[in-house]
Amino acid sequence: MRAFVIREYAHPSKIALSQDAPEPKPAEDEVLVEIFSAGLNYYDILQSQGKYQVQPPFPFTLGSEFAGRIAANSPIPKGCPFKPGDRVFSAVQGAYADKLVARWRALLPLPASMTYDQGAGLFITWPTSYEALVGRAELKPGEWVLVTAAAGGVGIAAVQLAKALGAKVIAAAGSREKVDVAVRFGGADHGVNYRQPNWQKEVLELTGGKGVNVIYDPVGMIKDSLKCIAWKGRAIVVGFAAGQIEKLPLNLVLLKNIAVVGIHWGAYVKHEPKHIFEVHRAINELLASGRIKPVVYPQAFPLEQLADGLHLLEQRKTWGKVVVRIRDEKSGERAKL
Ligand SMILES: NC(=O)c1ccc[n+]([C@@H]2O[C@H](COP(=O)([O-])OP(=O)(O)OC[C@H]3O[C@@H](n4cnc5c(N)ncnc54)[C@H](OP(=O)(O)O)[C@@H]3O)[C@@H](O)[C@H]2O)c1
Structure with a gap:
């Protein structure tokens, strides 16, 4: 073979x-x-x-x-x-x-x-994004979510899931074409190109100056994204697609009164095997309802x-x-x- x-x-x-x-x-x-x-x-x-x-x-x-x-x-x-x-x-x-x-x-x-x-x-892409938003950031309907690399594998799943969970989504990506993909296929409400300087200003304007409640980041741009996080916001560390393990000055976490949480979906097999099936069940229901689509x-x-x-x-x-x-x-x- x-x-x-x-x-x-x-x-x-x-x-x-x-x-x-x-x-x-x-x-x-x-x-x-x-x-x-x-x-x-x-x-x-x-x-x-x-x-x-x-x-x-x-x-x-x-x-x-x-x-x-x-x-x-x-x-x-x-x-x-x-x-x-x-x-x-x-x-x-x-x-x-x-x-x-x-x-x-x-x-x-x-x-x-x-x-x-x-x-x-x-098996990996969708549950990673689901558990990140629901289990780790405890996303609530009506909240604002910023997704970086929003047209990528886990990113576009996060955009769709956040929308299905009743959030307002800003898709951030590295080109106009990819922003369009995240809006067209992901259903994001707005899009910004993070290769443009001061893209965070755009996010602040879109959120009425308050910033986003949740940041979903598979790239390694938490520090940049914190410029547009809301009071009591949650930033999820999903990955480092940019190639560097990001370092974060913790004074930002204190000053902005936020939480930074990680997701390691692969480790649920060891630590919470039963939860894997619960997450897949929830994803199946969303798939069956047509509210999400790979x-x-x-x-x-x-x-x-x-x-x-x-x-x-x-x-x-x-x-x-x-x-x-x-x-x-x-x-x-x-x-x-
Ligand atoms: N924590 C977990 O449990 C878990 C599970 C699955 C995946 N991940 C991680 O999530 C990350 C994304 O995975 P994925 O499957 O969504 O990948 P993907 O489809 O390849 O998307 C990655 C995107 O990251 C952006 N990016 C920004 N800077 C980059 C750079 N220097 N080089 C390459 N890409 C860059 C690109 O989008 P733009 O062109 O729009 O910038 C790229 O398309 C990976 O690091 C992966 O290991 C983590």
């Missing part, structure tokens, strides 16, 4: 797709999954170069977020609710391949209304062009959730793009 196997650390552009990787063998509590779509994440680029906090031993297959189907020849462990042909999604090491093995307990059923492309971003970047990449997709992501040229399409949605055959 095809698999993007890492045998030594290198940038993805320097790695060739293996055409004859061995099919993985399920252990006792595992099932075999045919992958249809896999989500591209910045950390894949880091992991392939040995720069991520999670580094499996060599050789390993890159990729984690995926949506797929239980293979016809998969064993079904005792207690497993899935059967061959069931549509599932999850995040498990090895998603950039034709197949992977996963513990059945790590899989969730893919809602019937979701395509595999949409499902490929459901935004997939219009160009899906075949597995052979995975490195091109990762390169575009690295260059900030994408928006929404970028996916590699491995099998065709309808036929289940190898995707031809």
Whole structure:
């Protein structure tokens, strides 16, 4: 089978797709999954170069977020609710391949209304934004939210979720085109380009001089954004897409009477595993009601062009959730793009 196997650390552009990787063998509590779509994440680029906090031993297959189907020849462990042909999604090491093995307990059923492309971003991207806004910042209806990198994977999910939760949303992004994407596909009320000087002034004007109640920041621009935070505001540290771990003078936290909170969605598996299912249930309800809808970047990449997709992501040229399409949605055959 095809698999993007890492045998030594290198940038993805320097790695060739293996055409004859061995099919993985399920252990006792595992099932075999045919992958249809896999989500591209910045950390894949880091992991392939040995720069991520999670580094499996060599050789390993890159990729984690995926949506797929239980293979016809998969064993079904005792207690497993899935059967061959069931549509599932999850995040498990090895998603950039034709197949992977996963513990059945790590899989969730893919809602019937979701395509595999949409499902490929459901396991990490959406719950990160949901838990950040609801669990960590305790967002209330009517509050103002500022989302940075608002056209990106987690950003556009945060925009949609904040709107669905009754907030007023200001989308901030690095170009006019991306601001437009966040307004058009995310439903943001307003947009600002944070590459323009004094963009915070615009935010203050939009909020009647008061500032935003919640800042959702996957970039590493909390300090800049605090120029337009409201009294008793909450700033959520989501990530450092700009490449530097941001440092914050704590006198700003005191003077502005605010809270700074973090979100580490991956760590909920260890600390609050039950809560993961509660969050997914809440997201499912919002999906079923049509109040949120995954935004997939219009160009899906075949597995052979995975490195091109990762390169575009690295260059900030994408928006929404970028996916590699491995099998065709309808036929289940190898995707031809
Ligand atoms: N805390 C958690 O549990 C959790 C979970 C998932 C993801 N994350 C983190 O969230 C961040 C965003 O993830 P994502 O999947 O939304 O990524 P993404 O779709 O690639 O979006 C990232 C965006 O960040 C902006 N950006 C600003 N400066 C940048 C720079 N120097 N280089 C690259 N991008 C830059 C770009 O938007 P503009 O062009 O508009 O500036 C870019 O499109 C990542 O750091 C990721 O690790 C955290």
